Amino acid sequence: MSDSDGAGEGPGLYFRLFNEIGIIEQLSRAAFEARLPDGVLVSHFSVLNHMMRLGDGKTPLSLSSAFQVPKTTMSHTLMLLEKRGWIEMRPNPEDKRSKLVWMTEAGRAFWQQAIGSLGGEMGWLAEVFSPEEAAALMPGLEKLRKLLDARRG
Amino acid sequence: MSDSDGAGEGPGLYFRLFNEIGIIEQLSRAAFEARLPDGVLVSHFSVLNHMMRLGDGKTPLSLSSAFQVPKTTMSHTLMLLEKRGWIEMRPNPEDKRSKLVWMTEAGRAFWQQAIGSLGGEMGWLAEVFSPEEAAALMPGLEKLRKLLDARRG
């Protein structure tokens, strides 16, 4: 939870930075989820999107690492995705402890439809916040993310 | 939940932007909460911080609006803060439906101690991510936040 008031410098600068980031995360998540079918959260879609972009057949643990959430959280998300028939969990032939996550045809179809739906939101945003403005933020955010990630260990 | 992989442009640019923001929120929240006493969440501290900076004696609803969370969420947070003795809820003399939230001496003391503790985290960050870099991100993030906020209605 983050407030949206300003003011302050010095150490307060970093507070405000994380405040802004926190509130943007909150608002963007709500906006995205309003575009997704009922009961489908950004966390669900993000996993599908990850697999569509980088390929499926990964282990749950590698996914939890990619999203930097506890493995129990990823396990829960995958269970929901499997219930909806969007993914399949198959045994990992190389490690009997492990499983591999594969997208189903239904999952791919849902992803495509969701991308279209979310594209509407993106279109609106692009008109008031240009791709150049968005791109300008990326290097700083990536650096910040990598620093926090590295410290986490 | 957001992944941390890169690549892509066009509409994908905005996906990546919100991905980065989502993961930074996740990591920074975890880092902050590691610095707070057990069971104290950033959402709790943020409310105290808000009142210290902008004054107390506000209504729960105005706080929920400032943080843009549902009023039930703010109600829950305030209940916890009151249980810890950091705030007091008094009746609003101007509106018998309403209450006003005041910080206690214990609340102010806790805030001061927490600020010191969080300052340590900030100090580390400032050495690898300069105030100039942080400041450079602010205008874009503020604009993005305001746009999302305005659209929300």
Place this chain on the structure above:
DNA sequence: TGCATATAGTACGACATCGCACTAAATAAT
């Protein structure tokens, strides 16, 4: 080979967040 340790995944419980429904009080409409 045999044992200690590390790793993948799950079960379970704690809790924060949120939506919906409800009560009480204020405000608007007639």
Place this chain on the structure above:
DNA sequence: ATTATTTAGTGCGATGTCGTACTATATGCA
């Protein structure tokens, strides 16, 4: 003035996230 509507706050249930503990398998080491 009376009634309808809006607003402030709470109660309650659903669910996502996360920490701890556990099982099964894999790996390191003697």
